[in-house]
Amino acid sequence: xxLAVLYPRDLDGTYPLGVPWDGxxxxxETPGGAEPTDLYSANVKYLTLIAPETFGGTIExxxxxxxxxACDGTLAIATGMSIEQQARQTFGLVYRTxxxxxxxxxxxxxxxxxxxxxxxxxxxxxxxxxxSPNALPLSWEFTTTPAPVxxxxxxxxxxxxxxxxxxxxxxxxxDALYGDDAAGVAHLPTPDEMLALVTP
Numbered sequence: 001x002x003l004a005v006l007y008p009r010d011l012d013g014t015y016p017l018g019v020p021w022d023g024x025x026x027x028x029e030t031p032g033g034a035e036p037t038d039l040y041s042a043n044v045k046y047l048t049l050i051a052p053e054t055f056g057g058t059i060e061x062x063x064x065x066x067x068x069x070a071c072d073g074t075l076a077i078a079t080g081m082s083i084e085q086q087a088r089q090t091f092g093l094v095y096r097t098x099x100x101x102x103x104x105x106x107x108x109x110x111x112x113x114x115x116x117x118x119x120x121x122x123x124x125x126x127x128x129x130x131x132s133p134n135a136l137p138l139s140w141e142f143t144t145t146p147a148p149v150x151x152x153x154x155x156x157x158x159x160x161x162x163x164x165x166x167x168x169x170x171x172x173x174x175d176a177l178y179g180d181d182a183a184g185v186a187h188l189p190t191p192d193e194m195l196a197l198v199t200p
Contacts, residue, residue: 002095004027005188007186008068029055032056055114071088071119092114093113111177113188115188148192
């Protein structure tokens with residue numbers, strides 16, 4: 001896991017500015033939903049309804065960028081003074097996971113794009129100084145609201161497998177996600193915009 005980027009969402013629903021998130025230890029993905037509900041008629045199973053799928057997870061990190069404060073419900077009200085338990089800003093997230101094999105340890109990587117994430121309150125442990133100091137990681141659980149996808153069900157999670165894509169298409173996507181001189185600042189496109197980048 002590396003190259004994590006945070007994208008706070010604007011009021012217009014876009015994710016216009018990416019901020020590097022250093023210090024992330026791991027991201028645990030937690031899909032949910034899709035529970036079946038059996039319906040019966042005349043003592044016989046008539047139909048099975050499937051609940052919508054959900055996507056969430058847990059972020060563990062040693063630190064978070066200042067831009068994440070609003071996503072964690074923290075608001076600066078004066079210089080050096082902030083309050084918690086405020087409205088939590090929605091955010092997007094991108095991170096990369098490596099792909100390897102027995103033959104090639106650096107076969108490629110997956111890009112994970114997450115939309116509509118909201119962090120939930122989490123525990124914070126405080127310790128006194130000891131002879132064996134520990135770096136205490138921070139942890140945030142998050143849930144998501146899916147983004148629309150033309151012709152498909154909405155989704156909150158897109159996976160881009162760079163081992164199966166043209167290198168030019170991968171570069172276009174990474175220029176948008178991470179930014180460059182030509183593409184400008186890093187931003188998180190919508191799922192439809194991501195598809196448009198690689199569709200002739």
